[in-house]
Amino acid sequence: MTLVEQSASLTVNNTSSNSTGQFTEDENQTLMLLRTNKEKLLIEIQQIKKEITEVTSRINELQSEVDRHTEPKVLDAIELFNQGLFTDCFERLVNVQILTDADSPVEKANFLASNVTLINLEKFHKYLYKPGNQDVMREFLCSVPIEGLTLLDSVRKCFTSLMFNEAESDVITRIYKFISQSYFRQNPEEAEKVFGTEDACEFAAGAIVFINTSINNSKVKEKMTEEDFANYGQCREVKEMTPNERGIPRDYLISVYRELKRNPLQLTSNYNINKSVLKQGNLYKEGGQYRTWKKRFFVLHSDFLYYYVHADDEKPKGIIVLANLEVRPTSDSSRKFCFELVSRESRDKLPQVIKATKATDGGTHVKGKHSRYIMSASSDEERDEWIMAIKDTLKVDMVYALLQWREQNKLNQQQQAATASF
Template identity: 30%
Template sequence: MKPPFSTASMGTQRKDSFLWGKAPLSFNSNDKRQSDVHKHVILDDIQKLRLEIENMMTEIQTMEADDENKNVMKNKRIQCGKKKFNMDPEKGIQYLVDNDLLEWKPEAVAEFLYKEEGLNKTAIGNFLGEREELHLQILQAFVDLHEFSNLNLVQALRQFLWSFRLPGEAQKIDRMMEAFALRYCTCNTGVFQSTDTCYILSFAIIMLNTSLHNPNVKDKTTLERFISMNRGINHGEDLPDELLEKLYESIKNEPFKIPEDDGNDLTHTFFNPDREGWLLKEGGRIKTWKRRWFILTDGCLYYFQYTTDKEPKGIIPLENLSVREVEDANKQFCLELFSPHRKGETIKACKTETDGRVVMGKHHSYRLSAASEEECADWIQAIRHTTLVRTPENKT
């Protein structure tokens, strides 16, 4: 009888076998060729994947660079819009709206005026004081950005009058103080019986500030006179003497701080210009040439009568303008600023007249003359680097 597990019935085990009783795998030439093919396919796939990753990284870097360039251009446009606002508030706001930098909504414009740095406080005051319905809505939205809760009237006025500079026109001041009184009473219910009381007392405090701290006023208002002046203004009733005394002492000890018009002083803008130097400028209507000091910065070309002037005689925003070398019968080394898409139209620019008025420029193009061919080429290169629209060099 055979044993139940005979070795004869089992396969022979080889030393290099992985499985008991199984022969090891063997490759013929055909198998090797197929293996090589698979190997090359895998290597090709790896190479393709590597290239795809490299291309993807390049695209990401390009997108990041594009985003950075867009942010740079956006910031330059904002700076240009702020400078326009300081020269002409209406045109500055319109520029920002046209360039999708600001929504033409009362809340958006008010927030821009309230939070943006570098805006001229006098320009803000004049803009807010206009009587058109949209301006009134912007004024109300601007005042609503102030938080007057738990502040006495002098404290609230200090905050309010620091955010802009009161215009000189009485009607504008009246509208602004009415808006202030409404906001103060909303934030501090029960302090006054009506907004009229707050309005009248606010004016009295402003006049008190002038009386106490203007050296030209010889007859200074006393506490007794201040209290007497404000008798019966609270719907026929008197305000507490303690309240009026506290307001009086606050103004006496510390006058209102009038904001400086640093936004209108453009000196800080010109610390690191892209280029500056003397150029001859041809007039608009009268074709005479005048020597002007030019500064190129923040996408604008400024020109001054003297290098020591703080404010420019004119500003030329370079957006949508191009520059080219031109020949002129009267001057050498000339360059010309022009609009390639709006031939014959007046270029948007502004200048200051001798009487201080800011007016729009009358140029269809600006022709300038440098001292040498090299300077002319340098100015063209610098302006082309700044402008958004570039055209091939050509002579006319």
């Protein structure tokens, strides 16, 4: 019984326990009104319960429908991209109405940013570094959130987002240029105060990478000093880039130099770009073919669950797409504290294969074949923490789902009324 029901029942029951002879006529009328309101309230409560049940059911149907139609189309397009069929990839996305314009740099950049962890790194760089796709690279870098960051941290984040490893000098020059444009877009006041122009900001981005190499690369014998770097921003060429030939402030460049000595810029690829880590830690995972248990390092993001052979590995051993999955406790005769991931579509049907990829011995990723992933934690508490963390990523937009359900329900009622009128 709900709190509202208990309250109504208690009010009426307490009132009923007194003889009606103890009340005046007005009080007896109030008593009758309370009883009537209780009956109406209970009817409304039952109606709300029914609506909640229907809404929940409709939410599950909507989510399943979206996942069933969208995810395979995205994965098919990614497979085309990973084969180097870039034009076919974006045309496919337009045909299935995921993109509206196959030539839009913004849409292409957003697609790459959203799915970068499933995209072949070599093909990713081959596409973005091509001169004809520099507009896509610009939009990709401008989509990296750097608001409120220093230029140094912006350079750090943008190179990480590109999963940068190495590139030709003209590509690196374009990267500096686009970082500068993005910095002026997202931090206009700070950019204007420190640099004044995008040209000066572009120069500073390049200088950051240059001085980082000078300070931290053991192969560089003659290292630039802090004083030399501070003077760099006051040379004639830099002054000509800035308003009133003011140059770049010495204090700013000194702070950059000291920060790079303390925390060097790592220009290496990083698989987990632009993804906030929701939870990470070691779990044992049951194998699919031989059912053996192996220790893996798991990293949970909002859309994917990654697992690595070792915590410091650069690339994941496998990636599990969390869309349309359920997570729940389970038991196993050989391990304690287990939980499993299964497809929601497997409830009343044959087991459905979970969307996932796994690295082969050669390093390439192939589609997974699991219909069930079982992991084992070290305790009940740790298992429950993983289950709750994963469940939080599987939540649906309740407002959107409710509006969709009401719209469909309204349409159904109109159709029924039209049918009844004939």
